[in-house]
Amino acid sequence: MGIVTRGFRGRRGGGDVKLPPGQYLETGFPVLSAGPTPQIAPAAWAFEITTESGEEHRWSWVELQALPREDITVDIHCVTKWSKLGSRWTGVSLDTLLSGIDTQASYAMVHSYGGYTTNLPLDDLRNGQAWVAYGYDDRPLRPEHGGPARLLVPHLYFWKSAKWVQRLELLTEDRLGFWERAGYHAYGDPWREQRYAGD
Amino acid sequence: MAATLLMHVEGQPAGLAGQRVEVRLTAEDGYTADREYSLARSGEPDRAEITVQAIDGGEVSPFLVEDIEVGVELQVRGPIGGWFVWRPEQTEPVTLIAGGSGVVPLMAMIRARRAAGSKAPFRLIYSVRSRDEMFYRSELRQPDPGVDVSVVHTREAPEGSPRPAGRITVADVNNGGWPPDFAPTCYVCGPTGFVESVADMLVALGHDPHHVRTERFGPTG
Ligand SMILES: Cc1cc2nc3c(=O)[nH]c(=O)nc-3n(C[C@H](O)[C@H](O)[C@H](O)COP(=O)(O)OP(=O)(O)OC[C@H]3O[C@@H](n4cnc5c(N)ncnc54)[C@H](O)[C@@H]3O)c2cc1C
Secondary structure, three states, X not given: OXXXXXXOOOOOOOOOOOOOOOXXXXXXXXXXXXXXXXXXXXXXXXXXXXXXXXXXXXXXXXXXXXXXXXXXXXXXXXXXXXXXXEEEEEEEEHHHHHOOXXXXXXXXXXXXXXXXXXXXXXXXXXXXXXXXXXXXOOEEXXXXXXXXXXXXXXXXXXXHOOXXXXXXXXXXXXXXXXXXXXXXXXXXXXXXXXXXXXX | OEEEEEEEOOOOOOOOEOOEEEEEEEOOOOOEEEEEEEEXXXXXXXXXXXXXXXXXXXXXXXXXXXXXXXXXXXXXEEEEOOOOOEOOOOOOOEEEEEEHHHHHHHHHHHXXXXXXXXXOOEEEEEEEOOHHHOOXXXXXXXXXXXXEEEXXXXXXXXXXXXXXXXXXXXXXXXXXXXXXXXXXXXXXXEOHHHHHHHHHHHHHOOOOHHHEEEEEOOOOO
């Protein structure tokens, strides 16, 4: 146990919920980003996957909407300590988007409109673990939460779920993204409390 | 109500203006609560200074403001964050826009500028409900050459004030900050809704989104 803070009792409650270490339960939906919220019209939006050999695959907004959609109900965990249970999303699975793409890559760099980047192992985007989400709570995803579309990778800290997602760059070697270069953990597993580099 | 806490820390780096620390409180039975607080002053080895606003019904902030006593031990981690920072090497104009307790990391930047003898021209726009809720009032009233301060009162304007009480507007941002032509770096900090609207105003005024850095303190939106 750490140093006891004399006089501090804290507030209990939510005790029957299993949260990752250090997280608290949040019922609102906080907004965290590094800069202003980009306003992107769906007509001007497209999603791309580029492979390590430079092959490009591109979906316009309309093309993305035509792909099989999934409703996803998941818990999300932000590195700033809040967790939100049972958040409801609509989107297209990365399995759908990656199917038929020929790649030997093990890593992905996610690029967003506005220049944000974040890195993940490609395996973490496969097998029903990741989506390009465009709906939240049966409504279009709002711009401050990453609309028109964001990545959703709920098993990692939420900074990996890049807002305003634009492109997935497949890589044979890992590279660090925006927050990862600023001292955050390269992988970010909330259950292992991988918040900062060195955790 | 708010309070500034000066914490003696062992073996922690001094930090940059704009960085924050994570404070962990532990109850006798091992229960812990962690919260983040911006450093109110950077560059002091073995010391961390934070300014905390007591949130009604909050778990941690009322304890830090009202109950904690000198000598009580806390765990402090950090400093954290390498993006929402101002470094003395920066020479471009700087616009700082604060809502409420969001002034804390921006005050750290003003203090860092002063400590470094920097000539970078600063402008601070500080939005507060009323005069009484202004942090660092006497320090901000002292003339600090190269730092212009304008205050926006949202609930209650002081007597004789030319601007009626009301939320921050595009005109406030335009008049109190540097024009986009000067390519200032803009730091915006405060509650989520405040940061959202101010950042949108900056972009609408023609500021390059890459020069607008934001930090959101909650409450949740
Ligand atoms: C990067 C960062 C830097 C921060 N720096 C500072 C700082 O310098 N000074 C400071 O006072 N706070 C700062 N905060 C906010 C701080 O971390 C806590 O959120 C705040 O002190 C409330 O904690 P609490 O335990 O009292 O409230 P909680 O018990 O966590 O929350 C109680 C209720 O208050 C709401 N709430 C939480 N935070 C706020 C808020 N800021 N304003 C209004 N309502 C709120 C919650 O949504 C909840 O409904 C910072 C937050 C971040 C993310």
